[in-house]
Amino acid sequence: MSDIYLDNNATTMVSPEVLEEMLPFFSEQFGNPSSLHSFGNKVGFALKKARQQVQALLGAEHDSEIIFTSCGTESDSTAILSALKAQPERKEIITTVVEHPAVLTLCEYLETEGYTVHKLEVDSKGRLDLDQYASLLSDRVAVVSVMWANNESGTIFPVEKMADMANEAGVMFHTDAVQAVGKLPINLQQSNIHMLSLSGHKLHAPKGIGVLYLKRGTRFRPLLRGGHQERGRRAGTENAAAVVGLGKACELAMQHMEFENTTVKAMRDRLEEGILAAVPYSFPTGDTDNRLPNTASIAFEYIEGEAILLLMNKVGIAASSGSACTSGSLEPSHVMRAMGIPYTAAHGTVRFSFSRYNTMEEVERVIAEVPEIVAKLRKLSPYWDGNGPAEDPEQAFAPVYA
Amino acid sequence: MWDYSEKVKEHFYNPKNAGAAENANATGEVGSLSCGDALRLTLKVDPDSEVILDAGFQTFGCGSAIASSSALTEIIKGMTLDQALEVSNQDIADFLDGLPPEKMHCSVMGREALQAAVADYRGEVWSDDHEEGALVCKCFAIDEVMIEDTIRANNLTSVEEVTNYTKAGGGCSACHEGIENILSRVMAESGEEFVAGGVGSAVAASSPAAASAPAEAAPKTDIKRISTIMRVLEAVRPRLQADGGDCELMDIDGNTIYVNLTGACMGCQMASMTLGGIQQQLIEELGEFVRLVQVEKKADQLVGIGG
The missing domain is CATH 1.10.10.1100 (BFD-like [2Fe-2S]-binding domain)
Structure with missing residues (x-):
């Protein structure tokens, strides 16, 4: 039996069709798209086509609004730093406590440079308070950066509405949409979103390619200056093969949008329902009524996520966890903590994230394996006693912390 | 994913002494703030000899926390309490053929649980003597x-x-x-x-600029130079040999000195430190910039793997 990959929010497999499309650009189509001769020219046309494929998936009005970058993180940095450079008189940033490190770490760094960063809090289901948001919008704010969907819980934020509010207040709005693009229908020409980041490897394109969408007319300052590539907005010779691959991946994502929101969603729902029914003291995290169709985040109380992942890996199931130990950081997931999930459960959260390449048969195999793994680890846990948690678990086991 | 040793995996997949020891008369409960992991260690101690007859653990934590707990109980069973107190966190890590640096605190947690359990048995109050940070x-x-x-x-x-x-x-x-x-x-x-x-x-230590620093030293003749190089290397060898390693001079080519660093130091983090450290000493002794290059000992060729 082959291994089961349920970690598609981390990265996805490159689609065979995408790979096939890319291969010629490593060999015969090696020209520099900037060159005048036919070697370069053909590659130039291929990039043009890819740009239009991305444009179509995003519903962007113009293909010139698509800027190819090296990854989602570069797109995020470019967007936020551009907003600050273009409006030097504005020294505030609004973001959320549950952003990806690509945004949060940059914002924390900018705080040391004298900027004020407002981080919107979330409630127990991971939802934002739009009143709090409205109260922070002012002409001191250079940019709002809010993720479209959370990578850990899958919770979707009302970014279109938030962009309207920002636009109304005359504030630039950026969204990190790396988890949303390809999973949710997006129509940017109908929105007030000024900038959007996406990452190729989250939607079956290769790693090392990203996009910054920049709405026409939005003031912009490049991160990389040099050549005239991307109309001077992102210098550096194009990663032609990856750009072509991303274009194809966007076309395929468009074709599979309904599949993603029906069949993939049904697999996710079955997995969650099956596991919650079979494993006591487990619960889903995030806003289960309003989340990505492919993501389930389940907290298994009284055990730790890395241990769960290692045992799952042993039986050929790949997922990921918000536990401190899997990341090398010291805190359990900032997303779980922000939602107020207790330590003993936050450590045991496991994220299962699907793609269109998963099958219902795989789902049933996972449902069959997980309860035993959880039971095995609970047997080792000091918070667990026989068939249930120790009576008053926090009292029964109160270690000296050092 | 972490690069866990086979021993860690073995103790994680099939932990020894899981669960509370029966008729335990000593308990130590500690947690590591740095990762939220926590461990309860229970011991059954023979009151006359203070020998640990049985040990059991319950751990809320990651793979290496569970493996460290299992290793700890295996190490201390049969020891007297005083012997057990001599067990260091490095002993626990060594028993597991090493832990990734981020996971060393798991072995520290094991040692602390042991100290807490012994204190509990002896009716003492155990307090932790160090705080752990990021x-x-x-x-x-x-x-x-x-x-x-x-x-x-x-x-x-x-x-x-x-x-x-x-x-x-x-x-x-x-x-x-x-x-x-x-x-x-x-x-x-x-x-x-x-x-x-x-x-x-x-940057300064390995840049050519360092060459000018001790410039007042007179240029050395070849024989004098070689003997200086050999003397520096001979001086560091005992330290390396004590750790199961060695450092042999292989060749000198202009300002590049080829050595063969072997044994336990090979390939570990200390190898570069040692190379860097020896290089610095050589620069100081020779009064000129030299580069120390690690080579593997081959019959008639020198293979450089870094400098």
Whole structure:
């Protein structure tokens, strides 16, 4: 039996069709798209086509609004730093406590440079308070950066509405949409979103390619200056093969949008329902009524996520966890903590994230394996006693912390 | 994913002594704030001989926390309490054929649980003597609290000093930004300002600019030069040999000196440190810039793997 990959929010497999499309650009189509001769020219046309494929998936009005970058993180940095450079008189940033490190770490760094960063809090289901948001919008704010969907819980934020509010207040709005693009229908020409980041490897394109969408007319300052590539907005010779691959991946994502929101969603729902029914003291995290169709985040109380992942890996199931130990950081997931999930459960959260390449048969195999793994680890846990948690678990086991 | 040894995996997949020891008469419960992991260790101690007859653990934690707990119980069974107290966290890590630097605190937690259990048996109150912070230097597993304390205690003002006192930053140097931030913060407490110097501390040692520093030394003849090189190398060999390693002179080509660093030091983080350290000594002794290059011993060829 082959291994089961349920970690598609981390990265996805490159689609065979995408790979096939890319291969010629490593060999015969090696020209520099900037060159005048036919070697370069053909590659130039291929990039043009890819740009239009991305444009179509995003519903962007113009293909010139698509800027190819090296990854989602570069797109995020470019967007936020551009907003600050273009409006030097504005020294505030609004973001959320549950952003990806690509945004949060940059914002924390900018705080040391004298900027004020407002981080919107979330409630127990991971939802934002739009009143709090409205109260922070002012002409001191250079940019709002809010993720479209959370990578850990899958919770979707009302970014279109938030962009309207920002636009109304005359504030630039950026969204990190790396988890949303390809999973949710997006129509940017109908929105007030000024900038959007996406990452190729989250939607079956290769790693090392990203996009910054920049709405026409939005003031912009490049991160990389040099050549005239991307109309001077992102210098550096194009990663032609990856750009072509991303274009194809966007076309395929468009074709599979309904599949993603029906069949993939049904697999996710079955997995969650099956596991919650079979494993006591487990619960889903995030806003289960309003989340990505492919993501389930389940907290298994009284055990730790890395241990769960290692045992799952042993039986050929790949997922990921918000536990401190899997990341090398010291805190359990900032997303779980922000939602107020207790330590003993936050450590045991496991994220299962699907793609269109998963099958219902795989789902049933996972449902069959997980309860035993959880039971095995609970047997080792000091918070667990026989068939249930120790009576008053926090009292029964109160270690000296050092 | 972590690079766990086979031994860690073995103790994680099939932990020994899981669950509470029967008729236990000593319990130690500790947690590691740095990752939220926690461990309860129960011992059955023979009252007459103080020999640990049985040990059991219950652990809320990651793979290496569970493996460290299992290893600990295996190590201490049959020991007297006094013998058991001699077990260090490094012993636990060694028993498991090593732990990743980020996971060394799991072995520390094991040792602390043991101390707590012994204190419990003897009716003493155990209090933890160290605080753990965020891991800063991954090469030598040095955490933030250790660096802060050392800076305060010794009034350190540069990354180089922090490296000399704690080893932090002495390997890959990727954590130098983090160390600078800690220096800024701690020095600000006493009203001082951290001033970073130019390119960075580590660069100077291997740059050609270093060659001009001890320039007053007279150029050495070949024989004198070779004997100086050999003397420096001979001086460091006993230290390396004590750790199961060695350092042999293989060839000298202009200012490049080829050595064969072998044994336990080979391939580990210390190898580059040792190479760097020896190179520095050679530069000082010779009064000229030389580059030390590690080669593997082959019959008639030298294969450089770095300098």
